[in-house]
Amino acid sequence: xxxxxxxxxxxxxxxxxxxxxxxxxxxxxxxxxxxxxxxxxxxxxxxxxxxxxxxxxxxxxxxxxxxxxxxxxxxxxxxxxxxxxxxxxxxxxxxxxxxxxxxxxxxxxxxxxxxxxxxxxxxxxxxxxxxxxxxxxxxxxxxxxxxxxxxxxxxxxxxxxxxxxxxxxxxxxxxxxxxxxxxxxxxxxxxxxxxxxxxxxxxxxxxxxxxxxxxxxxxxxxxxxxxxxxxxxxxxxxxxxxxxxxxxx
Amino acid sequence: xxxxxxxxxxxxxxxxxxxxxxxxxxxxxxxxxxxxxxxxxxxxxxxxxxxxxxxxxxxxxxxxxxxxxxxxxxxxxxxxxxxxxxxxxxxxxxxxxxxxxxxxxxxxxxxxxxxxxxxxxxxxxxxxxxxxxxxxxxxxxxxxxxxxxxxxxxxxxxxxxxxxxxxxxxxxxxxxxxxxxxxxxxxxxxxxxxxxxxxxxxxxxxxxxxxxxxxxxxxxxxxxxxxxxxxxxxxxxxxxxxxxxxxxxxxxxxxxxxxxxxxxxxxxxxxxxxxxxxxxxxxxxxxxxxxxxxxxxxxxxxxxxxxxxxxxxxxxxxxxxxxxxxxxxxxxxxxxxx
Numbered sequence: 329x330x331x332x333x334x335x336x337x338x339x340x341x342x343x344x345x346x347x348x349x350x351x352x353x354x355x356x357x358x359x360x361x362x363x364x365x366x367x368x369x370x371x372x373x374x375x376x377x378x379x380x381x382x383x384x385x386x387x388x389x390x391x392x393x394x395x396x397x398x399x400x401x402x403x404x405x406x407x408x409x410x411x412x413x414x415x416x417x418x419x420x421x422x423x424x425x426x427x428x429x430x431x432x433x434x435x436x437x438x439x440x441x442x443x444x445x446x447x448x449x450x451x452x453x454x455x456x457x458x459x460x461x462x463x464x465x466x467x468x469x470x471x472x473x474x475x476x477x478x479x480x481x482x483x484x485x486x487x488x489x490x491x492x493x494x495x496x497x498x499x500x501x502x503x504x505x506x507x508x509x510x511x512x513x514x515x516x517x518x519x520x521x522x523x524x525x526x527x528x529x530x531x532x533x534x535x536x537x538x539x540x541x542x543x544x545x546x547x548x549x550x551x552x553x554x555x556x557x558x559x560x561x562x563x564x565x566x567x568x569x570x571x572x573x574x575x576x577x
Numbered sequence: 578x579x580x581x582x583x584x585x586x587x588x589x590x591x592x593x594x595x596x597x598x599x600x601x602x603x604x605x606x607x608x609x610x611x612x613x614x615x616x617x618x619x620x621x622x623x624x625x626x627x628x629x630x631x632x633x634x635x636x637x638x639x640x641x642x643x644x645x646x647x648x649x650x651x652x653x654x655x656x657x658x659x660x661x662x663x664x665x666x667x668x669x670x671x672x673x674x675x676x677x678x679x680x681x682x683x684x685x686x687x688x689x690x691x692x693x694x695x696x697x698x699x700x701x702x703x704x705x706x707x708x709x710x711x712x713x714x715x716x717x718x719x720x721x722x723x724x725x726x727x728x729x730x731x732x733x734x735x736x737x738x739x740x741x742x743x744x745x746x747x748x749x750x751x752x753x754x755x756x757x758x759x760x761x762x763x764x765x766x767x768x769x770x771x772x773x774x775x776x777x778x779x780x781x782x783x784x785x786x787x788x789x790x791x792x793x794x795x796x797x798x799x800x801x802x803x804x805x806x807x808x809x810x811x812x813x814x815x816x817x818x819x820x821x822x823x824x825x826x827x828x829x830x831x832x833x834x835x836x837x838x839x840x841x842x843x844x845x846x847x848x849x850x851x852x853x854x855x856x857x858x859x860x861x862x863x864x865x866x867x868x869x870x871x872x873x874x875x876x877x878x879x880x881x882x883x884x885x886x887x888x889x890x891x892x893x894x895x896x897x898x899x900x901x902x903x904x905x906x907x908x909x910x911x912x913x914x915x
Binding site for chain 2: 338339343344347348350351354355422423424426427428429430431432433434435572575576577
């Protein structure tokens with residue numbers, strides 16, 4: 329048909345991922361979102377001050393419970409939902425993805441860059457308040473497990489919500505439904521259902537280094553580290569697959 | 578030469594390859610494929626549920642400027658999206674430089690697209706946007722190239738304003754800049770002249786021709802007939818998702834100009850004038866519509882020459898002679914029904 333051959337073009341992930349990352353990260357940090365995340369983080373810190381007012385013999389129990397029930401159960405997944413779902417989902421909706429999609433790179437470069445941008449944006453707004461909250465409790469042993477749980481939570485939920493945003497038009501609402509219904513209601517009913525809840529693994533990490541027992545935080549230590557990471561890897565792979573298969577407007 | 582759309586596939590023909598497969602159109606399916614064709618669209622259809630957006634469209638595009646003409650909603654943008662791999666055909670194949678453009682990095686490097694949508698990244702300046710595009714295309718000196726193409730489209734690379742503050746015309750030019758910064762061999766521009774002032778339009782059309790003269794296939798979609806006239810001689814006309822005509826613009830324009838027309842005539846003696854018109858060679862029908870006469874003519878030019886002397890002969894004063902079906906839709910309908 330044509331004697332003209334395409335020019336060989338190889339763009340390494342080292343070049344493409346940072347380029348995608350810069351474009352995506354800048355677009356995420358809007359005033360509205362930062363305000364919402366700031367409010368969520370502020371509540372986390374405020375609650376810890378409230379926990380300090382509890383009677384001394386209950387204080388550790390109350391602090392761990394507050395970290396589990398608010399920071400782990402709400403702050404991490406909600407903040408991640410706010411940033412991760414629209415990361416690529418909004419670009420699809422606004423018909424801007426075409427500018428990043430029609431490039432000579434495999435789709436996983438874009439998925440990884442989007443994931444990295446979400447995690448980068450979330451670490452300061454989620455992990456820092458949780459570390460501060462853990463420090464406020466006055467129990468030094470809580471800081472490391474709370475930090476690890478926060479980082480692992482960001483890692484897992486970011487992948488999951490990034491995928492939902494790309495795959496489903498109603499990704500934000502599906503994510504919210506999953507968070508409310510599964511993570512906070514159904515997974516509390518049985519140990520078996522809790523196995524499919526990210527929160528259960530994060531609680532297991534949080535429980536380490538304290539004498540407090542958190543309900544349904546009965547995962548093996550190794551799995552409470554590996555499962556959130558595995559969730560993220562699978563979710564990013566699925567995001568790349570969805571990007572490759574979808575029709576772009 | 579102007580070629581009619583190819584006939585629909587007969588049952589004896591082999592089934593089309595699966596969507597997304599590397600296109601290998603057989604010569605018999607296209608009439609004819611130019612030897613230098615960079616893009617081949619072969620019996621392509623696209624359905625969205627029950628809606629047929631594109632139906633059995635076949636054409637080829639060679640280096641130079643080719644206009645994709647059709648009314649709004651005709652399926653032009655869908656065809657363009659399939660040509661650059663953004664959408665998979667429901668049936669048929671699209672090939673760019675002999676390969677499927679879908680998820681094909683080699684081909685993506687050879688395609689530049691300026692989409693129709695006006696949305697732009699709200700947090701980027703023109704330079705940042707075009708430079709990011711250059712980086713993601715593997716352009717060696719992305720910053721310098723981005724500045725060069727911004728200058729080419731008459732935009733200031735040092736403008737620190739974000740893209741949403743730009744006028745529609747400026748955004749169009751930024752989109753064009755990001756589409757050509759990596760010097761692709763196939764450039765797809767979806768309604769690129771909308772929002773531009775006349776001087777900018779002239780400049781852009783000159784730029785399209787310059788790119789076409791460099792051996793690139795520049796495919797420009799438009800719904801404005803007069804606009805297309807400036808693009809050059811190659812035209813693909815699409816309407817209602819079907820290929821209506823393809824070939825030299827002058828021949829298609831002649832077809833459009835010579836099509837039967839319906840005219841509305843106002844006169845102080847409409848009945849006398851109507852009686853006289855019935856005897857005219859180039860008049861195929863006359864009817865009354867209120868106070869007006871509606872005339873069908875096979876040759877509007879001859880009719881225009883004849884109407885004044887005729888009305889003078891029958892002593893009828895002419896108040897108005899106006900076309901009733903000058904809209905592009907009617908032109909395209911005629912081409913499809915030909």
